[in-house]
Amino acid sequence: QITLKESGPTLVKPTQTLTLTCTFSGFSLSTNGVGVGWIRQPPGKAPEWLALIYWDDDKGFSPSLKSRLAITKDTSKNQVVLTMTNMDPVDTATYFCAHRFFSGNSDYFDYWGQGTLVTVSS
Amino acid sequence: DIQMTQSPSSLSASVGDRVTITCRASQSIIIYLNWYQQKPGKAPKLLIYAASSLQSGVPSRFSGSGSGTDFTLTISSLQPEDFATYYCQQSYSTSRSFGQGTQVDIK
Numbered sequence: 001q002i003t004l005k006e007s008g009p010t011l012v013k014p015t016q017t018l019t020l021t022c023t024f025s026g027f028s029l030s031t032n033g034v035g036v037g038w039i040r041q042p043p044g045k046a047p048e049w050l051a052l053i054y055w056d057d058d059k060g061f062s063p064s065l066k067s068r069l070a071i072t073k074d075t076s077k078n079q080v081v082l083t084m085t086n087m088d089p090v091d092t093a094t095y096f097c098a099h100r101f102f103s104g105n106s107d108y109f110d111y112w113g114q115g116t117l118v119t120v121s122s
Numbered sequence: 123d124i125q126m127t128q129s130p131s132s133l134s135a136s137v138g139d140r141v142t143i144t145c146r147a148s149q150s151i152i153i154y155l156n157w158y159q160q161k162p163g164k165a166p167k168l169l170i171y172a173a174s175s176l177q178s179g180v181p182s183r184f185s186g187s188g189s190g191t192d193f194t195l196t197i198s199s200l201q202p203e204d205f206a207t208y209y210c211q212q213s214y215s216t217s218r219s220f221g222q223g224t225q226v227d228i229k
Contacts, residue, residue: 037218039220046209046220046221046222046223047158047160047166047209047211047220048220049211049217049218049219049220052216052218060216060217060218061217062217063123063217064123096165096166098165105152105153105154105172106171106172106175107154107171107213108156108168108171108172108211108213109156109166109168109211110168110171110177112165112166112167113165114165115165
């Protein structure tokens with residue numbers, strides 16, 4: 001049974017750095033092909049992919065946000081941490097983490113956390 | 123970046139209707155195309171992966187087709203629980219991207 005859960009602040013001030021933790025169970029982030037991604041969704045808008053970390057510690061970032069993002073993993077704790085610097089009110093969104101499955105021509109997010117709403121306001 | 127464009131943005135349909143949603147990629151993504159369903163306050167749920175493969179546990183009234191740049195999601199007979207928003211997502215490039223969504227509501 002794969003589960004993921006996001007945790008972190010619900011309110012951050014403009015210019016602050018956001019740190020979110022994804023704690024997961026039911027899989028290992030050291031297994032070949034596995035990854036954990038972060039996706040956010042502003043209220044009433046479509047999901048936006050942010051970042052992905054792979055089993056081999058390779059990483060991918062949204063080109064438009066790359067300069068503000070960092071992603072790390074702690075395999076022993078089954079956690080992935082996302083940091084986003086210089087937060088702005090437009091970054092207000094629900095932030096999700098998700099399990100990435102890969103095999104051949106199949107590459108998708110099959111398990112998602114419940115999401116955590118982060119509001120950016122002074 | 124690969125841009126994903128869905129149409130229509132919204133549609134109204136009745137229970138039992140056949141519904142088709144299209145998704146177009148700005149360049150070829152072969153079959154690296156996934157479809158998700160999202161209900162209010164919930165995380166997206168995977169329906170279709172690799173353009174046409176049905177995720178385990180998803181009803182067979184959902185189907186996907188297409189390759190290259192043009193893809194479709196079809197619901198053969200719309201059920202009350204299918205009223206939701208649907209998103210396509212490409213996994214061809216390192217930078218994943220989603221479509222803007224199609225909201226399916228009750229006619």
